[in-house]
Amino acid sequence: MKIIAIIPFPLTGIWHKSFLLLLSLLFFACQKEKINIPFSGTKISPGIPVQAACLSTNGHLLLAGGERYEKGEWLACTMPGYGCEEEADTLTTYGIYDLEMTNDTLGYLITTNNQFYRTTDGAVTWSYTQGNVPDGTWYPLFNQFMTGPESGFAVGGMALVYGVIFKTDNGWSWIAQSFDAELRDVFFTDDHTGYAVGAGVVLKTSDSGETWNYLDAEGDFFKAVFFADAYTGYVAGDMGKILKTEDSGQHWEVLRGQNTFVGDSYHFNDIYFKDPNKGIFCGENIILYTSDGGQNLTPVADIPADRYVRIISINQEKTLVVGKDGHLVELAQ
DSSP states (O other): OOOOOOOSSOOOHHHHHHHHHHHHHHHHHTOOOOBOOOEEEEEOOOSSOEEEEEEOTTSEEEEEEOOTTSOEEEEEEETTTTBOOSOOEEEESSOEEEEEEOSSSOEEEEETTSEEEEESSSSSSOEEEEOBOTTSOOOOEEEEEESSSSOEEEEEEETTTEEEEEEESSSSOOEEEEESSOEEEEEESSSSOEEEEEBTEEEEESSTTSOOEEOSOOSSBEEEEEESSSSOEEEEETTSOEEEESSTTSSOEEEEOOOOSSSOOOOEEEEEESSSSOEEEEEBTEEEEESSTTSSOEEBTTOOOOBEEEEEEOSSSEEEEEETTSEEEEEEO
């Protein structure tokens, strides 16, 4: 960071000392300590912009992606080592933005053209169904959360002011509600209680998605939401804001404000917490780590540059952060 001072008159005596003190304070305030948390990095060549990732029950890392109006592809990588021996298979003409396996055979993925795909044979084959939208308009879908083997939710939207939350009770028929804000992520703490975030909003349901209420949390285009338990949750936005609640969304604490012209600018995409205190935030060329519930947020040092989009828990000791350009960063927590 460059600091340019325009001095209209010579500085002498106490003015000179005060100016040097000010420069020192600015210099040290602009330094960002980084944490040397152990990690191993791998670069793969998936052949697609990676947007989604999950672990299958047979030990494979499933990746999927594609741009919004381009083909959607997916592939499986073996673990450990993350060897992706096969080329990505084209599944749809629109980008895949999320996928999830709920057991050995059942899995779900969504695309940016209001499309839902389901597998019943462990991701060998996929069947397609179109979501039912009340006004007949298609919406890009960005994230899903399965609350059971055949029940779950998906969110999407466009143009900031058009949003949708889909719900399924059988893994096949998806019915939607419309909202006046584009939605990007959804998370449920149990079968009844869930949260959805998007363009300046955080929504909550307490009746399994029948009704959604707006919470008193705003100030960013929120891209990610994660609850470490029934009470402690975090949201993070595209303009760098991070909020925390410890009472199931009734009140929110600002852990980090929006980006400014001074200091680092972060654009967050995903969140994962091992417990209410230990967690990771990822985004454009950044992985932040906290061990005290977000009171201190420290960048992980020396990670490769990438647009990090997904965080996956491998086990109690390791977490995988996936980059859009194919970098896989395995962190020891």
